[in-house]
Amino acid sequence: MKSMLELYLAGNQLSGVIPFELGFCELLEVLDLSKNRLKGSIPTSIGQWAHIHYLNLSNNKLSEKIPSQIGKLVQLTELDLSQNFLIKEIPSEVQSLQSLQKLDLSHNRLSGSIPNTFTSLPNGIHINLSFNKLSGPIPPCTNFVNASIENNLDLCGNVTGVKLCPSQITKKNSDPFHHKLILVIMLPLIGSVLLGVFTYGLIANLQQKKKSPQKPSDEEIGDYFFITSFDGKVLYDDILKTTNDFDEAYCIGTGGYGSVYKAELQPNNVVAVKKLHSSSENVDHNGFLNEVRALTNIRHRNIVKLYGYCSHVRHSFLIYEYLEKGNLGSILRSNVLAKELDWLKRVNIVKGVANGLAYMHHDCSPPIIHRDISIANILLDSDYEAHISDFGTSKLLKLDSSNWTAIAGTYGYIAPELAYTMVANEKCDVYSFGVVAVEVIMGKHPGDLITSLPTLSAADYLVPSNVGDSRIPPPSSEVEKQVKLVLNLSRACLNSNPHERPTMQQVSNRLMKDLLRIDISCLINILYFSVLFTFLEFPICIMSICIHSNGFC
DSSP: OTTOOEEEOTTSOOEEEOOGGGGGOTTOOEEEOOSSEEEEOOOGGGGGOTTOOEEEOOSSEEOSOOOGGGGGOTTOSEEEOOSSOOEEOOOGGGGGOTTOOEEEOOSSEEEEOOOGGGGGSOTTOEEEOOSSEEEEEOOSSGGGSSOBOOSOSEEESSSTTSOOOHHHHHHHTOOHHHHHHHHHHHHHHHHHHHHHHHHHHHHHHHHHHHOOSOOOOHHHHHEEEEETTSOHHHHHHHHHHHTTTTOGGGEEEEOSSEEEEEEEEETTEEEEEEEEOTTTTTSSHHHHHHHHHHHHTOOOTTBOOEEEEEEESSOEEEEEEOOTTEEHHHHHTOHHHHTTOOHHHHHHHHHHHHHHHHHHHHTSSSOEEOSOOSGGGEEEOTTOOEEEOOOTTOEEOOTTSOOBOOOOSOTTTSOTTHHHHOBOOHHHHHHHHHHHHHHHHHSSOOGGGTTTGGGSOHHHHSOHHHHSOTTSOOOOHHHHHHHHHHHHHHHHHTOSSGGGSOOHHHHHHHHHHHHHHHHHHHHHHHHHHHHHHHHTTOTTHHHHHHHHTTSOO
16 A cells, blocks of 8 residues: 555545545555545645645545645645635645646635745646635736636736735825826816716606616616525625536536536535526516516425526526435436336325425416426425426416417427417416326326327226336225326316316315325224234234235335
């Protein structure tokens, strides 16, 4: 172990801390532990690596400060500690790294000023200190001319894109000739500006009286941010940092309106960030804000929580809760994952979607229609409970309007009447729910079965063994009743005549009422046999009844 020269363990999902004993590998020349889940501090034993010339600990969860022993790695040519949670000041001992060609400390939480000892670093070194909390003057050296220092707290200096420090401004303005020159230039300019402002204000005032509609303010259009229970500006910076400015490596899904990124703001605090595609940004900005404001008030166990949103000239994104199991579609398409969805879980998923839609249609004011209910937009938590997501096409239903709209949704789930009526209402969601309900039971999209439903007999359609997912064992007799109920309701939801479809409230109530009746019936049977076998002194038989009931005990 002590004679090891190179160690590459990047991208292996390693967790825990970097062992102190690793410092005993005194001959180590290359170490790459990037893209793992390592946490804790960087061990001080690194000071024993006198021969190391490449050190990469980026994209981990390392915290605490950078140890001063980093200055003992005098042979180091490349140091990458980016994408971590490192804090406090940059150690001044960095000046000892006279062989360094690349230094990347970006996307951390480093604070304080940049050490003046940076002027001792070799010329031509590539420096990246962006996305930290650094402040104060930038050391006067040529290495910072092309350095990456954006998105810090309050840096100043004679560098392009950074404000001048107060001392530099004072020095620049101390020359008497400089003051006279400013007066000669500025007085005529100020007069012209004042005249122009007065003229513009007069014209604008006259025009405003002629126009009745009011435009939104620049603040609303240019930079609007709202985060529930968070400091919006800080969280904005954290999201950019933890996703590496929305790098593809953090993307967990892409839809028609945006891409979703996993952002770990802090250990054990993960959110899903949906960044709108550039073609979707700044379109109907007022409509975007109004709809999102309405969605932030939604609180239902079967609807994904929207924590906040950002509407900015650079990025527009939504911040949702992160759900561990992902979307229902990816599970049903996997032969391995689909086996985890037994019949009870599938029935509960359908029930959850129905409850969420019933809340949107009947308990929200104004009602909200989703317009894109599909298995791709149903997310599951660790308990396989359904959560409706992706409100990119949702519409606030105005009860006093015809609700004409462009066709939106996913092919195979869109209500047929939208093709010729272009009227979006709750019954469109009801149809999409019917498709999803059948798909959950079948394990695949029903396809042509939807159009042939009117000709199918109840005996053909309502028998789970005929249409059910063959990848899981057949349901028990009690569970089969629940599956039949789901199939029966889905058939009603898929009626080609929207007026003949039930409301989601009716569907939800029927599922809750009938499934509760089935549960109570099963419980009564179990209690009956429990008393009977107890009386006969055969308690061991109870276990077989519980197993046969497929989870109802």
